[in-house]
Amino acid sequence: MNKAVVIGGGPAGLTAARTLQEKSSDWTPEVFEAHSLVGGISRTESHNGYRFDIGGHRFFTKVDEVTEFWRRTLKDEFVTRERMSRIYYNGKFYSYPLKIFNALTNLGPFEAAAIMCSYAKVRISPLKEEETFDQWVTNRFGKRLFDTFFKTYTEKVWGIPCSEIRADWAAQRIKNLSVSKAVWNALTGANDTVSLIEEFEYPRLGPGQMWEKCTQDIEEDGGQVVMNTRVEKVHRTDQHVDAVTVRGPDGEERRVEGDQFINSMDLRTLLRVMDPPPPPAVMEAADKLKYRDFLIVTLVLDHADPFPDNWIYVHSPEVQVGRIQNFRAWSPDMVPDEGTSSLGMEYFCHEGDGLWEMSDEDLIKQAGEELEKIGLAPASSVIDGAIIRQPKAYPVYDADYTPNLEIVRAWLEGFDNFQTVGRNGMHRYNNQDHSMLTAMLAADNILGGSHDLWNVNVERSYHEEFVKADKKDGEPPRKDDDDIDGDKVAELAAYSAVIPAKNAEATIARCVSAALAADPAPAEVIVVDDASTDRTAEIARKHGATVISHEEKTSVGPARARNTGAAHATTDNYVFIDADVVIEPSAPKHLLREIGDDPQVAAAFGSYGSEQACPNLVARYANLRHHYFHQTGKREANSFWTGLGVIRAQAFSRLNGFSNDILKPAMEDVEIGHRLAESGYRIRLVPKAQGKHLKNWTLKQLWRDDIHSRAIPWSTLIVHGRAPAKTLNTRIEEKAKAVAVGFALLCLAVAFFVPAAWFGVAIGAITYAVMNEHFFKLLYRKGGLRTAIAGVGLHAAYHFYSSACFSLVAAAKMLRLPPLAAKSHAWVLKPQPQRRLR
Ligand SMILES: Cc1cc2nc3c(=O)[nH]c(=O)nc-3n(C[C@H](O)[C@H](O)[C@H](O)COP(=O)(O)OP(=O)(O)OC[C@H]3O[C@@H](n4cnc5c(N)ncnc54)[C@H](O)[C@@H]3O)c2cc1C
Missing domain, CATH: 3.50.50.60 (FAD/NAD(P)-binding domain)
Structure with a gap:
């Protein structure tokens, strides 16, 4: 041993x-x-039956x-808590996460305007250096907001000026927060960063x-x-x-x-x-490595629930306390007597400094007085207290x-x-x-x-x-994301790669070769030739695929082709790959790992990579648009994507596969995704499972596909309840962007008659630019300036025609007109048989 x-x-x-x-x-x-x-x-300490921790410890992670x-x-010894926290600053309580009306009321119109001006100033002319915390935050929020919300609290926590704290700390803790995002979150209730986690265990x-x-x-x-x-x-x-x-x-x-x-x-x-x-x-x-120490003064009060928050950040410099925990709001079992409450007054200090050395009695007295000063409870209501001193609570990120x-x-x-x-x-x-x-x-x-x-x-x-929407977007996965050791790879289930192909002689060799080179390798690569008139079948066979054809001699579309491939597959997992996609060797591993052993997770799909396979601007834009949606979408998905995705054979056959009525490439992936979700299965989006898209779009092709093969049938599916209203490309942010474009265009039309409407054009355009900031930056980083400039126009057009199609389809339904998709997409209106899982 x-x-x-x-x-x-x-x-x-x-x-x-x-x-x-x-x-x-x-x-x-x-x-x-x-x-x-x-x-x-x-750890959890206790004092006379009152339990408390060294700063509230949320159990929240995305590491499975x-x-x-x-x-x-x-096991089930957890309580789920809704986060409630506020900031105390300058005699006022600010909701945190920020609530726009609460913040504006507290700040007043002049201060709010000053904050926005200071923000605008730094956006136009950012600080050139971004080495320290104050520079990092100022560049993202403006100097005034930094002074109001960041400076005093951060200096309390670290005990050194913000100019001596490395930007790394800010980048690690408040990365992905920005003014536009904060405003967006405040308006929509969205929540997507560590600082804004709304619920925890x-x-x-x-x-x-x-x-x-x-x-x-x-x-x-x-x-x-x-x-x-x-x-x-x-x-x-x-x-x-x-x-x-x-x-x-x-x-x-x-x-x-x-x-x-x-x-x-x-x-x-x-x-x-x-x-x-x-x-x-x-x-x-x-x-030379430094630490910040911490002490917590636990106060027992003679009355219950002095405030509802889990904790309050105290930014005001007039008191030394940095944060106040309310332990009953974490779990009622932390407080033994229902008629009392237990608070944790947190002080950041250095071992040996005045606070650290203060006697326990004096600390309890000071904490009670500060509680009263903030207006949360009278000092006289403190009936008991205890002190815990915690050395080396924080590793310091100094210069x-x-x-x-x-x-x-x-x-x-x-x-x-x-x-x-x-x-x-x-x-x-x-x-x-x-x-x-x-x-x-x-x-x-x-x-x-x-x-x-x-x-x-x-x-x-x-x-x-x-x-993925920020700096790292499109970069290859980091090693820790990527590494699964050899044993685990061996444990992954066997799979069949299924590739529908029609006249794909230009790309099929690379597609098949990449599928065969995957680690773990597929049990088989099945290419279903959909009545190609070129050398697709011959090339695929030559590169090691098993090539099969339908019984039909004419093309029947990729949906049926995939069904045919699945019917010939010998394993329990079908990895569907489009004939113009070159997968990364690790892609199947990530997909299979995601569906794992849980039979309820029936499908998982990946994303195009950000690497540009084709030189033209339209292809670059289309590819990066797809990449962006798939990198920033929710992991728990409600649609599917056939470019690179796995479905369990059992679930696939239970749903009778893809709809056989869909005879052209259209929305067969979204449609089957919806049926999977409706049947009680779960679908996972796996951003790191990636493949390179070889399609060289022209503008005409892009718009025809976007409108005819996607916007119209997709809208029809949505208005007829056969696709979820909110999914990757139709999430609420995208709808808001479409509104901004619509507003700008409307104002533009009016502006020729009413010059004041130019303001509306400017507001619509700026709002649209702010909302798309991350995507436009991605276009610039990955495609260069020309792609970014072309991409702005193409993206605005995309939002415009997509929402216009949706409005037309919805109006047709409301007015009981024949559906727009009736002719070209009759299948949309024909429900598929499905059985519920549970
Ligand atoms: C105020 C505060 C709030 C926090 N909130 C959260 C939160 O909400 N959610 C969350 O997930 N995390 C939170 N954390 C972070 C969390 O506390 C730490 O990440 C976690 O405790 C670190 O675990 P660790 O084992 O690395 O170190 P520690 O927790 O420091 O454990 C190290 C252990 O080693 C022991 N030890 C040290 N030297 C020796 C020695 N020579 N011989 C034997 N034993 C030794 C110590 O006594 C200690 O028990 C918070 C931290 C602080 C300070």
Whole structure:
């Protein structure tokens, strides 16, 4: 039996130990925890029956492995909470996330106008340097909004001027928030960034409950979690750790040997306890890493529910408190007496400074007075209190941390049996989920994996979907997104690639070759020749595909061709690929992984990549438009896409496949997606499953396809209830964009008679530009200036004709006129048989 020694019983240490145990019976973990409670910063403390955590801990993640871990461990011991939080500033409470009318009322019209002017100024002439927090935020929000909402709070948290904080912190925490997005969110109620998570889970008895249960699981399976025992030395021979020395509660030291070591203590201390010490340059770099400490004053009040929020941010500089938690709003079980309440007054400080050194009585007194000053409760209502001091709560991202961390990291990476994980263990501003993910990957590395733990960061979870609309859009997936080790690939189900093809001699060779080169490889590549008059079948066969033809001698369309291919397939998963798509080798792996073992997830589909296969502007625009929609769409989808998508054979046959009535390429993918969803199946959008589109659109083709093959039949499906009203291209933002274009055009028509209408044109155009900011930037980044300029016009036209088609189709239905699609798309009106799953 091999032994893994784990330093620290916080989320990272315990996750590493438990994951190792769950994945292999050859390893026994032994965890050493210096504190008397497990959970580290995510522990739950208690005082006279009142439970509280070190800052409220939301359980929110988009990392599936972490969600599964939480569920496995605590099962249904979670409460789901709707977030309610406000900002207190200058004597007023601002809803947060921002509510536009509340903000305007509080700020008043003059201040609101001043904020908008300051924002406009920085958009026109942004700061050239963006190294520090204040520069980063000012460039995105304007100086005035920075001063109002960001400066005081941030300086309270970090205890240093914003000009000394690296922009990285802002980029990690408030990335993807922008004024346009905030206004948009405020108007629509949309919610898509980490700062604006509206609903989260929380263990009934606080976050410590998770880590107490995890400890119990580890011990029941033969591991050990040794409490009140600090690791005081890490003994090494060169870059190999031989043992650690621990000091137990009785003060006795002992040496503990192990085969592998995982650390979660802070890096500065870690390097100080290395024996022999690291080289002086490494030691010096580690010594420069800084931390911010934290203390929480828990107040018990003599009355219940002084305010409804989960927490309130206190930006006002007149009081020292930074944030106030209301623990009953997190979980009623945190407060034992219904007639009282328990608040956590959070103070950011430095170990040894005035606040840190203040006596417990004085801290409780000050917290009570500040509560009264803010107007939340009288100081006299405080009947009890307790203080918890938490050293090293935050790793500081100051101006020098990056090069210093690089030096430490480079030295630690040389070890062959030692890994460092978690928040302070990597000097990363990680929440539990990322701390845990690094630990999971470290455990996997011990079992033969080769993950780079330093690649795990905040983007992997919260921004997994939305980030694609921002800087990272179109870039290849990061390694941590992409790596599934060999074993897991082998576990993925077998699949058949099905490619309908009609006169595709120009592209079929590349399409088939790419499908055959996928990892894992398909059991078969079936090309269904839809009555081609060129060499499609011959070329496909020559490149290794099994080529079949319909019984019909004339073309019957891709929907029927796919049904024919599926009927010949020998596996339980059909990966449909269009004949002009060259898939990336990892695409099937991502799709199959997404449908996994859950039979309810019946389908998954990917996206075109952002790489340009064709030189012409129209093709570039069309390709990037598709890419953008698929990169920014919701992962839980309600339509399907046949360019690159998998459907389980069982669900496919249950629905009788694609509609046999659809004889031309049209909306067969949306249509089958709707039937899948209506039947109770789930469909997943997998942005990282990508393929290159080889189609070289002309403007005529694009508009004909957009209007005739998509807008009209799609609108008809929607108005007849056979497609969801909100899906990738028809989500509410797209509708709002269409309204902006319509408004601008209407004003343009009027402007020739009424000159004042030019203002309307300008407002419509600016609104449209702001709403499409991310997409236009993507066009520019990926296609250059010409594509961006052409793309703006093409996109406005797209919104115009799509909404015009929808209005016509809807009007025809309202006026009971014959449907627009009646002739060309008769199938739209013919319902398909379907059976519900449950
Ligand atoms: C105010 C605040 C609010 C937060 N809110 C959230 C939230 O809402 N959601 C969320 O997911 N995350 C939140 N976090 C982050 C979360 O607390 C951390 O990501 C998580 O606790 C990090 O886990 P870890 O195991 O890496 O480190 P830690 O939690 O720091 O655990 C490290 C453990 O190692 C032990 N240790 C250290 N040195 C030694 C040694 N020499 N020997 C033995 N043991 C040692 C410590 O006692 C500790 O138990 C918040 C953090 C703070 C400060």
